Amino acid sequence: xxxxxxxxxxxxxxxxVMNKILGxxxxxFAPILGxxxxxxxxxxxxxxxxxxxxxxxxxxxxxxxxxAGHAIFYFFPVFLGITxxxxxxxxxxxxxxIGAALLEPHFTDLVAxxxxxxxxxxxPVILASYSSTVFPILIAVSIYxxxxxxxxxxxxxxxxxxxxxxxxxxxxxxLTILIFGPFGTYVGGALAVVIKLLSSTxxxxxxxxxxxxxxxxxxxxxxxxxxxxFIANLATGGDPLSPMIAAAPFAQIGLGLGVFFKxxxxxxxxxxxxxxxPGALAGTTEIITYGILVRYKRTMLIVAIAGxxxxxxxxxxxxxxxxxxxxxxxxxxxxxPIGLYLVGTLSALVIxxxxxxxLGYQGKSDVAPLKTVKDVNRETISSPLSxxxxxxxxxxxxxxxxxxxGKGIAIDPTKGEVVSPVDGVVTxxxxxxxxIGITSEGGAEILIIVGVNTIKLKGQFFTSHVKQWDTVKKxxxxxxxxxxxxxxxxxxxxxxxxxxxxNQYIDVVPTSEGNVQAKDELIRLVV
Numbered sequence: 001x002x003x004x005x006x007x008x009x010x011x012x013x014x015x016x017v018m019n020k021i022l023g024x025x026x027x028x029f030a031p032i033l034g035x036x037x038x039x040x041x042x043x044x045x046x047x048x049x050x051x052x053x054x055x056x057x058x059x060x061x062x063x064x065x066x067x068a069g070h071a072i073f074y075f076f077p078v079f080l081g082i083t084x085x086x087x088x089x090x091x092x093x094x095x096x097x098i099g100a101a102l103l104e105p106h107f108t109d110l111v112a113x114x115x116x117x118x119x120x121x122x123x124p125v126i127l128a129s130y131s132s133t134v135f136p137i138l139i140a141v142s143i144y145x146x147x148x149x150x151x152x153x154x155x156x157x158x159x160x161x162x163x164x165x166x167x168x169x170x171x172x173x174x175l176t177i178l179i180f181g182p183f184g185t186y187v188g189g190a191l192a193v194v195i196k197l198l199s200s201t202x203x204x205x206x207x208x209x210x211x212x213x214x215x216x217x218x219x220x221x222x223x224x225x226x227x228x229x230f231i232a233n234l235a236t237g238g239d240p241l242s243p244m245i246a247a248a249p250f251a252q253i254g255l256g257l258g259v260f261f262k263x264x265x266x267x268x269x270x271x272x273x274x275x276x277x278p279g280a281l282a283g284t285t286e287i288i289t290y291g292i293l294v295r296y297k298r299t300m301l302i303v304a305i306a307g308x309x310x311x312x313x314x315x316x317x318x319x320x321x322x323x324x325x326x327x328x329x330x331x332x333x334x335x336x337p338i339g340l341y342l343v344g345t346l347s348a349l350v351i352x353x354x355x356x357x358x359l360g361y362q363g364k365s366d367v368a369p370l371k372t373v374k375d376v377n378r379e380t381i382s383s384p385l386s387x388x389x390x391x392x393x394x395x396x397x398x399x400x401x402x403x404x405x406g407k408g409i410a411i412d413p414t415k416g417e418v419v420s421p422v423d424g425v426v427t428x429x430x431x432x433x434x435x436i437g438i439t440s441e442g443g444a445e446i447l448i449i450v451g452v453n454t455i456k457l458k459g460q461f462f463t464s465h466v467k468q469w470d471t472v473k474k475x476x477x478x479x480x481x482x483x484x485x486x487x488x489x490x491x492x493x494x495x496x497x498x499x500x501x502x503n504q505y506i507d508v509v510p511t512s513e514g515n516v517q518a519k520d521e522l523i524r525l526v527v
Contacts, residue, residue, distance in 0.1 A: 211311020247310025258356025283326025310348025
């Protein structure tokens, strides 16, 4: 165990800025990969049904199924605001509110009306639609997390619950609409100019650049600024750019196939498989993008190479799109000549799959390697008590024994002290002082409840040394309790330590057995 800890420390020291950024992005998407997969499969089902003529795009059924399949993508800023804020140790609900502000009806109506001369406190506002975007909310919530940490230091603790969100929303939402969002628009516009210049010079060169870059432009949300060029080209007889970028999603499909055949990790194999169907049938590759591509840096090079080759082929042969459609197997008929289009896109698919099988997908410094205790990117939770490790299944309260509250472990304490298992904030302190909730700087929500049904003691034999919203360091004394008197009153003192936001992690892995001392490593969170 000590050897592993030493390795972890070394890894943290060597962690690069890029690893931190990719780790934050990957960790933000991890909790919503399941709903992305489900929504993508609904979109694939709709595509199949409409292609077969069994479902009319004008029907109510189509609209309702479309709502189910598209909601997660439309409200992406909201979901991403929540998960990224939690990942960065800030308030997830404030992060979600920042994303929701970009989709609030008053603002979206303003955007839809193409209003001119809109100002905020005399500052001109550049209006843009932010549904389905990623880039603005990534910047906004990252800045918010920094502001939140500052506010926790300077705002009186008893006022933080409402003052911190008040100040955060008043500052971050206008900044997002005034600066962060338009910044993405400007960057996207500049990219559009560069692409036009390239396309007038060489179709093959443009195809190589577009095919290589498209996956990464999509991750940043910058692709939305380029899509209008596709639509404008369609009005003049055909679009040469969409076949070039089609190589990128086909390369990701090839990557998914390669990982599926290559990996022995059951969870990763399932993830890859769940991304293949919506990618192949509906052109929605978010599962592969955020579940694999962002996690494993080697796959970025593979997708870039395969996408560049496929895009260059389509660009060289002058393949064109005749209608706007997401690249997938079902949308092949909208490209012409179909035979040459297939040469380019299938080349990208096969090359990505073969490179993945030959080179592998996992590098030495990946932000999220395979899910093993030694290799995973993780957050460590220390033991808040000294005592004997007990499985949650042995706790008589079914809420804990069935892991309804969350995964974790229990401790039969030998010393009546609860210390903080992490650096973080006390987000919940029960009036009876027998239970406490802490949110770590990494976003883990930890619930510690001393004993079973000890709430009935109404605080007797418990003394807290912190207040709600206090900032604490690992090892700080939180609660003292009298073990002997609690037992004499007829209560079991076995103490569950659970991660209540378990669903935001790939796994919650207890790392200790037998006896444990306070501040020893107790749980690892796989992210």
